[in-house]
Amino acid sequence: MKTGFRTIDRVLLMLTTLVMLFVASPIHALPVPANTADTPVAEKAKLLGGDVIVSLASLDEGVTGVTGYIYIAAPPEKVWEVITDYDNHKNFVPNVLDSGIISDNGNEKVMFEKGKSGLFLFSKKVYTKMRVWGERSRHLYFQQIEGDFKVYRGEWILSEHLQGKGTFLTYRAEVKPDFFAPGFAVKNVQERDCPRMMVAMKKQAEASLLQDQKRASMLQEEKKSVPVTGSEKVRTGHSQT
Numbered sequence: 001m002k003t004g005f006r007t008i009d010r011v012l013l014m015l016t017t018l019v020m021l022f023v024a025s026p027i028h029a030l031p032v033p034a035n036t037a038d039t040p041v042a043e044k045a046k047l048l049g050g051d052v053i054v055s056l057a058s059l060d061e062g063v064t065g066v067t068g069y070i071y072i073a074a075p076p077e078k079v080w081e082v083i084t085d086y087d088n089h090k091n092f093v094p095n096v097l098d099s100g101i102i103s104d105n106g107n108e109k110v111m112f113e114k115g116k117s118g119l120f121l122f123s124k125k126v127y128t129k130m131r132v133w134g135e136r137s138r139h140l141y142f143q144q145i146e147g148d149f150k151v152y153r154g155e156w157i158l159s160e161h162l163q164g165k166g167t168f169l170t171y172r173a174e175v176k177p178d179f180f181a182p183g184f185a186v187k188n189v190q191e192r193d194c195p196r197m198m199v200a201m202k203k204q205a206e207a208s209l210l211q212d213q214k215r216a217s218m219l220q221e222e223k224k225s226v227p228v229t230g231s232e233k234v235r236t237g238h239s240q241t
Helices: 002-024 040-048 074-081 086-093 184-225 230-235
Strands: 053-058 064-072 096-104 108-119 124-137 141-146 149-161 166-177
Touching: 002 124, 040 053, 040 064, 040 086, 053 184, 064 141, 074 149, 086 108, 086 124, 124 149, 166 184
Parallel strands: none
Antiparallel strands: 053 064, 064 166, 096 108, 108 124, 124 141, 141 149, 149 166
16 A cells, blocks of 8 residues: 555656646746836847747636737738638648638638647647638738637737838737636747747748749840740831841
8 A cells, every 4th residue: 555655656746846846947938027127129139130039918707818029021012912821721820630611701711720738748739610701911810719718818919110111019818718727828839939920920920921032033044035026026116137
């Protein structure tokens, strides 16, 4: 009997150690600074330098609030295309196993995502069906209408930079699972996954912009290489008498 208790104690000790190691592990995203010396200008400088800024909040009734910021070297229109490319999220957003549009009435869409979420013992595949709506290239709202969360709602805010050549992207969400998950686990998952998701959006938008620029450059080269016909020579003043 004593041997059994000792075994249980050892297992509990191991689990506690694992949890503490995770909680103490470094997070690559920077927390939103609390001191007033770190002004919004300084925060923008960090974002322009490639950092992701993430903050978490404990809200009422066990809801976790998460806010993330990132800078993307692509115009808001391109960033919007990536965020709303729901059929393709499964191909570039971490932890998304499947995704797609269910319906589209012009003003709002209904989409779904299936993903995996969790850490250590707290791991689960999740499903959410959401309605999404907003103002193109500026503001997108989302809210779960069916799925594995009691609360899942939020917004994307796109703010142009450098006369539209870049975008400051903000993500805000309120999350509460409809299954057992300790509060610290929900927070750590959000703190880990939010920057990964935002970096994925950044990479996809910048890569898509680069592809567009390459295609445009190739078209220009093709136009230059097309031989000039006789009629075109006359129009351009190159005809010979």
